[in-house]
Amino acid sequence: MDPSQPANQLTNAMDGMDEVIKEFLVESNEGLDRFDHDLIALEKDKTSRELLDSIFRAVHTIKGTGGVLGYDKLVSISHLGESVLSRMRDGVLLLSPPIATALLAMADSLRHILEQIASSGQEGDSDCSPVLQRLSDVLKEAPPTAGKATAEGVSAPPAEAPDSDGAPRLGEILITSEQCKAGDVQAAVQLQEAGDPRPLGEILVDNRAVAPAGVADALKAQIEHHDLSSNTIRVDVGLLDKVMNLVGELVLARNQVLQFTGTQEDSSFLSTAQRLNLITTELQEGVMKTRMQPIGNVWNKLPRIVRDLSVGCGKRVEVQMEGAETELDKTIIEAIKDPLTHIIRNAVDHGIETPEVRVARGKSPDGRLMLRAFHEGGQVNIEISDDGDGIATEKLKAKAIAKGMITAEHGARMSEREVLNLVFAAGLSTVEQVSNISGRGVGMDVVKTNIEKIGGTVDVQSTSGKGTLLKIKIPLTLAIIPALVVSSGGERFAIPQVSLVELVRCEGEQAGHSIEDIQGASVYRLRGNLLPLVYLNRELQISPAQGAAQSVNIVVLQAGDRQFGLVVDDINDTEEIVVKPLSKQLKSVPCFAGATIMGDGRVALILDVLGLAQMAKVVSELREKSLADHGAKSTDNPDARESWLLFRIGTEGRMAIPLSLVSRLEEFPVSQVERSTGREVIQYREQIMPLVRLAQAFGHAAIADSELLQVIVYSSHGRSVGLIVNEILDIVDQRVAVQHIQDAGALQGTAVIQQHVTDLLDVPALLAQQHLSSERAVA
Amino acid sequence: MNMERQLCTFFLEGLFFGVEVEKVQEVIRYQEMTRVPLSPAVIAGLINLRGQIVTAIDLRHQLGLSARKSEELPMNVVIRRDDGPISLLVDEIGDVVEVDEQSFEHPPDTLDGQRREFIRGVYKLKQQLLLLLDTEKAMSVVGTRPA
Known part of the structure; x- marks a missing residue:
């Protein structure tokens, strides 16, 4: 044992060194991420001193610390980069796309070296001369300025001399808050350097360069900064x-x-x-x-990806972000990183058109990519939209038919929305030309699988020629989730609450009647709709508990777009459970998402609702069946409680539409109605809004116009359609049981609302019928 | 050189097996088990090891031995692994035995096929033969034979 003692000490010393290097690697990588981000921001806002300083600081820190640790390559590259940046600060160089590309290439090669250091401890022998060459080419174009005064800028250059803890200097604060002039600070610092013992603030006040109150404020700001930086710690x-x-x-x-x-x-x-x-x-x-992290941590990497891509395919794309501070569990952040990147790639590569095409289509040459994130109902919503070409549904449908994924006849029956969801099917891509970026027909299906794996959902909306919107909903956390505990065959199983829709219990006599059989498939009539039933005992091949069950317990579950009823022996309770992964020996079993330990210390399995549904063939692998069966009512549960707007068309037609679809109710004088391309239109909020007379659309006898037209404004994607009705009746908030009818056309079905039979209007279908289908995207 | 190694030993249907002591995290008595429906047959179930969920592998089944009688409760030999421990179910636990590398021999050719791939070799002890278990093989699960 003894001989090992010195060796241990040696490794301890190494560990200490490792710590320093580890910290250097973490900080440098963070610095480079910020560098990428700020540089791309600087491309848009070329004069921002703040961004330039931040970029400079990142490179400067790597150069400084890298030098101390003896990494020569890092130093030589970052030194050249720093020279380029300092000329930019001097105003000799202005950031141009080639310079930005050269600087980004520099960041990449610095990253590469950092990776080498992380894996081998050495800088590696990769050749960095191309990068050095590029940087010196940039430098050659701009000779250094002669005067030292301008080269060094203010005597307290913000980037070069932050306090050791990163807090800004007093002079810097005073200048940025415009309390005093840069020249005065410089003069004061020169005095200090010449041996004046007074602190900077005092000199400034004595020289009447700044009001005492200004110094006090600046000092306070500086202290606050100190506090902020000492309030956070790094934790492994x-x-x-x-x-x-x-x-x-x-x-x-x-x-x-x-x-x-x-x-x-x-x-x-x-x-x-x-x-x-x-x-x-x-x-x-x-x-x-x-464990929560802002989603911005992932997003920050995206502008760089977008820039590289758009430069690569000659496009101009502007990235906008909203809600970058929205927080998510770290594991989820990691899980969505790749799907997000893929969606962004897709949008830039296929969605957004080249500037020429965009201009020809009357759009601004810069494509817009919008990222939004927000919390809603215990979930995080992420929306990614672009104003590009949109998805060509006809092409998509033709492709799916050609590939034999759907039949032609089936294709003809599919709604726009169903067709759009085909983008998530494996092996389907509408792009004729496979680029090296995307379009190989793998991707969107993987995006969907990855998001569903973490209990999320993804939905696509698109308007051909206008753009695409992807909506992702994911849970806040995965580690501890509420779950319903059921038992079957003497074993307990946990069902994640997110998949749970409702519980149904059929007692005694009733149990026998309410479950019917269609050629071996059991179904249950749930408020008039047929609910396919899956018996947990049968699916898992476990023997049911002893004794004939007096009642049937149905757990109604949501699997993707589809609902099904899971029949279990008993429903126990809801509980917060801690999700533990299954060992790899059990990965081949599709219907379990993990395991958990129950209150009594025994292990219970967590059911993977989607996997179970697929196993029981409730959800076919392509999902097309579920899509077709569900029709235009989409994932919205039509039985759910909703607010409805009731109105009258013609003399006695009663109709309703979900209030959520109504953007405004307006009254227009008949005289304002104009005609364009054979259709009635009206000028509304600086747009030309087409009008649809519902009475005519549904074949009700027209009644003489009153002076004022009652119009329901329906908006989607920034464009509006006015639905002319004869009278607005009421707004009701109730659970509506929809009776579906065959060949309903632009009707979703009928329902009884306020003791009257009421038709439920399907607005997207109506607009399609009225050839306003470019408005169809929002349903 | 005289190499010695320590083996944690156990019995399976009268056979005497050993696993390197370093690989064994702990040995515990019978634990209540949760069956995993549809899992490969060699997986006996999941046990709760102080809050950690551990997959238990029925070694008798894995080695093609006869099934254990239901009243005989197996013991757990918990094997340490990078991606979480795995428990091997055995009949009975033996002592920790020090073996001499010189007494090691590769498994005899006559050993029947299925069993042979799980055994790395044989130590010739005075009283009996000690079979060295290939733990990686023993913990591998192939196919998805429904239970």
Whole structure:
């Protein structure tokens, strides 16, 4: 044992060094990410001193620390980069696309060297002369300026001399807040350098360069900055994961204790258990928060990707972001990184047109890519939209038919929305020319699978020629989820609450009648709709519990676009469960998403609802069946409680549309109606809005116009359509049971609302019928 | 050179097996198990090892031995692995035995095929033969034979 002692000490010393290098690597990589981001921002806002300083600082730090650690290559590359940047600061060079590309190439080669250092500890022998050459070419174009004064800028150059902890200097704060002139600060610093012992602020005040209050404010700002930087610490993710696991176990132990309280009557024990319960819940929330990261962390890498891509295919794309601060669990952030990148690539490569085409189509030459994220109902919504070409649905349909994914007859029956969802089918791409970026027909199906794997959903809307919108909904966290515990065949199973729609229990007599059989497939009539049933015992090949069941328990679940009923022996309770992955030996079993430990310490399996549905063939692999069967009512559950706008058309037609589709209710004088291309239109909010007379569209006898037209404005994608009705009746908020009718045309079906039979208008279908189908995207 | 290694030993249907001590995380008595429907038959189920969920592999099934009688409760030999521990179900636990590398021999050719691939070799102890289990093989699961 003894001989190993010195070796240990040696490795400890190495560990200490490793720590420094590790920190350097982390900081440098972060710096380079910021560099990319800020440089691309600077391309748009070429005069921003702030961005330029930030870029400069990133390179300068790498050069400085890299030099201390003896990484010569890093130093030589970043030194040249710094020279280029300092000429930009001097105003000798102005950022042009070639310079930006050269600087980005520099960042890439720095990254490459950092990777080498991370893996081997050495800089590696990759050839960095091309990058050096490019940078020196840039430098050659702009000779250095003669005067030192301008070269060094203000005597306290913000980038070169931040305080050691990164807080800005006093002079810097004063200049940026326009409290005093740069020249005065410079003069004061020169005095200091010449031996004046007074602090900078005092000199400035004495010289009457700045008001004392200004210095006080600046000092306060500086202190605040100090506080901010000392308020955060870097923590190893591994440690956070460990803490998270421990909290997970604490939650389990808490659940066990709580189960115990049921049989105890000792009041002090009960109150202690209660306190334990509360503290655990709060601790769990707190720890979850430490794992939350703003989605901006992933987004920040996207502008760079977009820039590279758009330069590569001669396009101009502007990226806009909204809600970058929206927070998500780290594991989810990681899981969506690749799908997001893929969607962005797709949008730039296929969606956005070249500037010439865009101008010819009357769009601005710069394509717009919009990223939005926001929280809603315990989920995070991410929307990615572009104003490009949109998806050519006819082409998509033809391709799917050609590939034998759907039949021609089936294709003819498909709604626009169903066709759009074909983009998620494997092996389908509408692009004739496969580029090296995307369009190989793999991709969108992988995007969908990856998002569904983390319990999310993805939906696409597109208007041909106008653009595409992808909506992603994902849960906030994966580690601890609410779940319904059911039992079948003596085993317990957990079902994630997100998939749960409702519970149905059929007692005794009723149970026999309500479940019917269609050629071996069991169905249940749920409020008039047929719900396919899946028996958990049968699917899992486990024997049912002893004793004839008196009742049937149906758990209605949502799998993708489809609902199905899962028949289980018993429904136990809902519980917060800690999701644990299954070992790789069990990966071949499709219907389990993981396992968890129940209050009594036993293991229960977590059902993978989508996997189970696929196994039971409720959701066919292509999903086309479910899409076709569901028709235009989409994923919206038509039975759900919703607000409806009731109106009258003709003399007695009662109709309703979901209030969510109504953008405004307006009254227009008849005289304002004009005609264009054989259609009635009206000028509305600086747009020409087409009008549709619903009475005529549905063959009701026209009645004489009153002076004022009642118009329901329906908007989608920034364009509006006015639906002329005869009278607005009411707005009701109720659960509506939709009766579907054959060949309903522009009707979704009928329902009884306020004791009257009411037709439910299907606006997208109506607009298609009226050849306003470019407006169809929002349904 | 006289190489010695320590083996954690156990019994399966009268056969004497050994696994390198370093690979064994712990040995525990019978744990309640949750069956995994539709899983390959060699997977006996999942156990709760102090909050960690561990897959248990029925070694008798894996080695093609006869099934254990239902009243006989197996013991768990928990094997350490990078991606989480795996438990091997055995009949009975033996001592930790020190073996001499010189007594090692490759498995005899006469050993029947299926069993042979799970055994790396044989230590000739005084009283009996000790079979060295190939843990990686023992923990591998091929196919998805429904239980």
